Amino acid sequence: MTGAGSGVPSPADRVIVRSPGVIDVHAHAVLPMSLGCAGAAGPEIGYREDGSPFFRVGEYVLNGVRYEGSAFMDPEVRVAAMDAAGIGLQMISPNPITYFTRLDARSATDYARAHNDAIAEAAGRHPGRLVGAAQLPMQDVPAAIAELERSVRELGLVAAYIDTDIGDRTLDAPELDDFYSAAVELDVPVFIHPSPVGQEGPPDDTRLRRFDLDLLLGFSYDETLAVAALVFGGVLERHPALDVCLSHGGGTLAFVAGRFARAVAKPRAWVPEFLVENGIESYLRRLWLDTHVHSAGSLRLLIDTVGTDRLVFGTNFAGWDADGATEVDALGDLRETTTANAAHLLRLGRA
Template identity: 25%
Template sequence: MRRIITVEEHFDFPDSQTIPEQTEPENDAHVNPKGNDPALVTTLLANFDQKLAYMDQYGISLQVLSDPNAVASTITDKQKAVASAQRTNDHLAQKIAQYPGRFAGLAVLPLIDPEAAAEELHRSVTELGFKGALIGGVPFGHFLDEPQYLPIFEAAEKLEVPIYLHPGMPSKAQRELLYESPSYSDSLAGMLGSAGWGWHAEQGVQMIRLIAAGIFDRFPNLHLVSGHWGEMVPNFLERLDEFIGKIPTPLERKFSDYYRQNVFVTASGMFTKPQMQLAVTEMGADHVLWAEDFPFLRRKQQVTDFLEAADLTDKQKDQIAFQNSQKLFGLAK
């Protein structure tokens, strides 16, 4: 049986010592990221015994865990944000230690203070054994190409760990402008502005901006991870090369060169043949990772069956199933 490592899997630590602050972008009233059975998702986010039982039932060797909705990443008080991030990361480290070899962690960062976020990334990797960090959405309405976030990427490169860029909810103003219409329902607008399109379009823009800003010229050994088959970017690599190539830029290489060398894409539970074929064609099987997006998605037997049935060589399947993740995240073989 082929080893399976999934790398966009989630946990939740409410951090009862911190009162969550209301920040943009707020969730749409018509979209519940926990789906039709929020009670089950809530349980599976927190209960590690049930996570393990699910993994054993469906042939998953290891999950790389993260919290894309962490309280710490939304707090505007710097001291409180740091304390919350530390509590969350310590909690996850304690849980991982209880299940040797089955889980790995990505750090939650106090994004209101990028310098402190870099320090927490260093602590999480060197003291807690974490394998990188996850950043969700556009923190406080600021894209990550802005100079204040450079310490986070500098720390990641020095530590030789990746940063996973995860979608977040676009702002209310963006959703109203781009997705609301008198021609269809608010619930449809909510879905278009979130899981159907909006989350992913925004995160694709995030990646495009980072590359355009020269993040990989500044940090050539930095690696970023992009879910949902690359959040639409692989589909436009040739287009980006052509039109960026028509104007002078300070970039040292083509857009697609940076993307193919420094970015890894994951399935995020989108087990669909056309998207997989595009990702493997554009990126190569050595830059594709497996992921289920558990427990928000629970693909069950499809986690293993879809990959086994894919029109790929055994070598490519091994790369995607576990080898690429072992190398990128420094996981035990």
Template identity: 30%
Template sequence: MRLIGIEEHYLTTDVRDAWEAIGLAATDPSVAVHSGEVERRLLDLSDERLALMDETGLDVQVLSLTTPALHDLGRQGLELARRANDAVAEAIARRPDRFQTLAALPVGEPEAAALELERCVRTLGFKGTMLCGRVGERNLDHPDLAPIFEAAAALGAPILLHPRTPTIAVRSAYYSGFTPEVDAAFAMYALGWHYDAGIQFVRLMLSGIFDRLPGLQVILGHWGEIVLFYTERLAALDRVSGLEHPIATYLRRNLYVTASGMFSPDYLARAAAIVGPDRLLFSTDYPYQYRQGRDARRFLAGCGLSDMEKAAFAHGNWERLTNGSERPVLASS
């Protein structure tokens, strides 16, 4: 059974150097995570990556520029995005059987980002894009960023909504008071990243973006970035949101969910119950959650889905989403 991981990360030396040039590590501790063995694996798009894919049992990686991507790089982001996208396109051309990708976008320049997404999808054959939460002080539902979402909807290109580190003010209020190492981990991969991504998705729903762009498809990693575990409470927003549909409708119509290397049958069952088994996507979150010994294959084998649902989870749902066969949704009159 073909196994496609849709959240698998990379980095370029250009982007790494740009982060260093603006001193981004001083405000975003995730920059320091990309070092040593992790950095080496992120930078490699050839032999070592392919060998480790084979070792865990993954046939295809869908590559995405790792967080915080280009969100803090302003005007220079456009050139960096073009170079990163062209470099990944070359890697795919060498191994089209093993790699696909999501576009890196200069999100600080939304109009340019929309054009770059169109180039990547129409010319380079990319599958969608990945966004990493806030852009400066703007949440993703800010009107300035609308061109990116409008372009994605028009192109039928899904958006993977990836976590990023909360602002300094939020970290100080909620994730501080321990050692620097514990504070950073608490604010990032232990919890803070995931609340941040989930809140960005809820903000998009409450902004009415899925009423304006009913065909827009968003992907949340880590089994829904906590959102799916609070759907009963989120449903209370239906009384006050003014949206065209209940929250539950958007979760089943506009959201896909992926594992991000969290190989838990219990979490999978919860996600399937909320969004449906036709909206589950596989991923290993390479290189952050990488584990040896064909771990991906073992999880798929014992995940509790039927054979038909396993095939959809392993590759079929992603192929339907990105091959233009996602069920169309008509705009409301």
């Protein structure tokens, strides 16, 4: 599993945390070097006649979000904002809008390489403060494995970053097993974060287009489906050394865990034997989950459900729902726990 066994240097050999602040594992980036690298799909930043910005990815257009000059795009602005918020180290990751899982594999691979080069360059300007997670062309599993190997071995990135589903495949699809095995061999965790519902695929539930429910509810829906695929679908059983981290506390995991457990206790035909034998709780507690749930009550329920051993701090830094220093302050007694957990998950050393 480790670098010692495979000739791959561990991330701890590459990154030493140099700030006493907390570690933030949930922060996305939009970087100039990767703009236009997916061909006709962009990504493209532009401005309308009234001066308002837009961000286009294929046919999907995000209006009113200004990336240029922000922490999303400028590492210096990001680190200054981290200092103000009390964040010591941050893992920067792909913007979920730019997963490109339905793009042709060649274009998706070209974009992933450009984006990973850009993330490595940004992190390299601030060693000990920024680390990067790899964008991957998951529609082509061999290409995704090759790019993850390049990203870890040559660029020093510390994680894989993927969507909650891969085109028409769910996370427990057998053809993804080689990818999970590669992550274990490279000794890097896999982070899972949803993209906006229906962004690139068939028409989705139009009710989720109201009130930003694709973000408010759709993300939680997809994250919960990801938990089900990883646990019921046997990914964690087949890959006992795999570390997987889900955003936003795993969606509705804390609320539906009891119903999941009841399904195992009163098994139906689809419930796998390993869950009947071992119980579901041991698998749910294998998942790493971030704290970005926006409510002290929700966080308490999450802790009551899965404990704190695999809880890590996340902010969606500079995003629409980020609170910066407020979120850091709200950690309270969890500050040291989540920071130690994150250092372990990302295989980081401490100065």
